[in-house]
Amino acid sequence: MQAIQHFISAFWPEPLRLILFLVGILSFVGLNAAYLVWVERKGAARFQRRPGPTEVGYAGLLQPIADAAKLMSKQLIVPAGADTTLFRLAPLLMMSPALMSLAVIPWSRNLAACNLNVGLLMIFAFGSINVMAIMLGGWSSRNKYAIISAARVVSQNVAYEIPMLLVVITMIMVTGTMNLAEIVQHQAGPIWKWYFFRWDLNPLAPVTCLIFYTCMLAETNRAPFDMAEAESELVAGAYTEYSGMGFGVFFMAEYANILLGCALATVLFLGGWQSPIGNLLGSSQSVFGVLLGIFWFFVKMYFLVFSVVWIRWTFPRTQFYGLLNLSWKILIPVSLITLILSSAMIKLFHP
């Protein structure tokens, strides 16, 4: 690994390395966003005991490409009286934070596009732009359903940002760093070193993980918290007036955000690239070790992504006051309790 790094640093100057990582991240996100739609449709079908898409390609594998071709061939309509600039800007504002945030995710040892010291902070700083993007999209399309939906999204995301950030503050206290790669390093070793199982640092660790996961669902506007696009009530929510690829980008951004949320949950609670069975197959410093790290990271991340689909096709949409009740009456108090408990534990036992 060292030799490869020397080789890379000697022959590939920094800009080239950056471009390579950027292209990698962009293609990874694009591929995932497209194929998570396929996973979603196949998963939905299986949960309802249907086969799902089967016609386009083997097992419908070319379905996302066909969908994209269809969306791109559609006309981009800007409604009359809409704020054209903001209307066009909103999908990009939705997509770009997810892309930027994925740059700091460590996919394996020494494999992050940008190993920021304040990675966690950066993700949450950019994460809040999503809300504004939906707000702008809903407002600028000059449609009452879209505006109602956008208002709902804002109140929902504000409500769920609080427990999420409380959980993240707890995790920062527990780990003592905001660098995601270091957070994963701290979880090296057997499975009980993962922060999901660190009772000694955070007595409510699994609950913390659950709160993070729930908030992630709410922040990405996924079922059962999909107030943003409550089809039966608000046509297509904030995206009502979007056609063609404008809608497609919103759609892709939803999956990119899910990917980001699941990757973050993996890093914070499930040990990132660390193997759950220990390093049975030799040193993790080798190229093989790095590949193995990617493998474990993807297993954990895609399990979480699958559970997102699983949850979507299990639970009906919550009512709006139920959603806010859950946040203000349960998640925020519980996350405050975890914050206090873990700070006490750290002060008393791990000074």
Added chain:
Amino acid sequence: MKNSLKEIATGFNSLITGMRITIGQFFKPTVTVQYPHESLKMPERFRGHIELVRDPETGKAVCFACKLCERACPSDCITVEGAKLEGAKKRSVTHYVLDFTKCSLCGSCVEACRDGAIRYSHEYNLASTKKEDYIMDLFKRLEDERLAAEAAGQSFPPAAPVVAQASPSASSAGVSPGVPAHTPPKPLATEAPKVAQPNPEPSKPEVK
């Protein structure tokens, strides 16, 4: 406090139960029938349009054109003609047309038939853009099937119909399609051209 904790616990429990049920469904086989590629087999008592019943011995229609069905039909959609062929004891049907555009699938014809010569078919993929497709020449269909089966070397179509009130000999005779029947092919081969074209000789039909 206690109540709300209990509420959280039961709520969480119900969420877990729901997820357990859906994941159970996830791993069960799918139940979809990919319709254009495959279709369901209709149950035995499905009441589709009518079709003529084949005599498993001769391979020809059981019907002898008594015209009871024609008279029983309230929509006037059945046309039957029969003729007495040379050397035959009974009359036999030479023309049987069902106008499915008028048929209401009431089943009076099948009820009226005393010899079990017509029955409900199990066919239901009948969509068409042409009206002519619903004027069904059931006799011609039966004969074509028989000729095709003969050409393929079988005595009569493999799916030998089960006659409701079977003639006593039908049960004893070896009607399994694999057995190359000795007797049926010959008379069939000679008679086929005559029977297949009822129109050239319209003088034959005796109207009751």
